[in-house]
Amino acid sequence: MDLPLKCRCGAVRGEMQPRRAYTRATCYCKDCRAYARFLGQPGVLDEAGGTDVVPTAPATVRLTAGLEHVACMSLSPKGTLRWYAACCRTPLGNTSRNTGLPYLGLVTACLDGTPQQLDAALGPAGRCVLNTGSATAPVRATPLAFAWGGLRILAGVLGARLRSERGSPFLDIDRQWLRAPEVVTREQRQALEQRDH
Numbered sequence: 001m002d003l004p005l006k007c008r009c010g011a012v013r014g015e016m017q018p019r020r021a022y023t024r025a026t027c028y029c030k031d032c033r034a035y036a037r038f039l040g041q042p043g044v045l046d047e048a049g050g051t052d053v054v055p056t057a058p059a060t061v062r063l064t065a066g067l068e069h070v071a072c073m074s075l076s077p078k079g080t081l082r083w084y085a086a087c088c089r090t091p092l093g094n095t096s097r098n099t100g101l102p103y104l105g106l107v108t109a110c111l112d113g114t115p116q117q118l119d120a121a122l123g124p125a126g127r128c129v130l131n132t133g134s135a136t137a138p139v140r141a142t143p144l145a146f147a148w149g150g151l152r153i154l155a156g157v158l159g160a161r162l163r164s165e166r167g168s169p170f171l172d173i174d175r176q177w178l179r180a181p182e183v184v185t186r187e188q189r190q191a192l193e194q195r196d197h
Helices: 030-039 115-122 143-162 186-196
Strands: 003-006 013-016 025-027 051-056 061-065 070-074 081-085 090-095 104-107
Touching: 003 115, 030 051, 030 090, 030 186, 051 090, 051 143
Parallel strands: none
Antiparallel strands: 003 013, 013 061, 025 051, 051 104, 070 081, 081 090, 090 104
C-alpha cells in the first residue's frame, strides 16, 4: 500500500511506495541542518539536529498535485539538489545533480501519516544514524545498521539501474530538472551554519 505524501498546506500531494524504500535513516550532517534552517519550518529536525530520511529510487515517488509549487535549492554551485514545496516550505527530498543516479533521499516530514504508520511502513526511525559527529546533542552511533543501510542503498541503486528506471518526480518529460536550483551564497550558508554555535 502506498504512503500519501502531502506538504503542510496540502497544495503539493503525491504518494510513495514504501516497500521499495532502500532503508530509513536519520542524518545529522551540517548540510541537512542548513537545509532545514533555510526552510524555516519546525518539526524537520529532531532534538539533536537530525533529519529523518528515506533513501529510495526516485521512481517510487509520484507527485499528483501542486507541481507548480515545487522548488529547488542547493547549498553550493555543485552541491546536492534539495527539493521543497515553496507554498509552505515543506521539505520533499534530496537528489544528486546527475539525472541518471536513481537516488532520492525523501524527507519524512512530507509523508502524511502518524509516526506509528511511518514506522510500520518504513521501519523505526533512529535505527540507522549518519554523521553523528555533527549532531548538536549526543547521539549513539549505529555502525551495524549504518553498514547494512549502506549495502541496501547500493543494492537498490544498482537494481534500479538494471531495471532502467528513469522516473523521477523532479524531472520533466525531457529528463531535465523541473527547476533550476536557487544556490545560496557563501554568506547565507555561513549564517545558516552559525546557529550550531
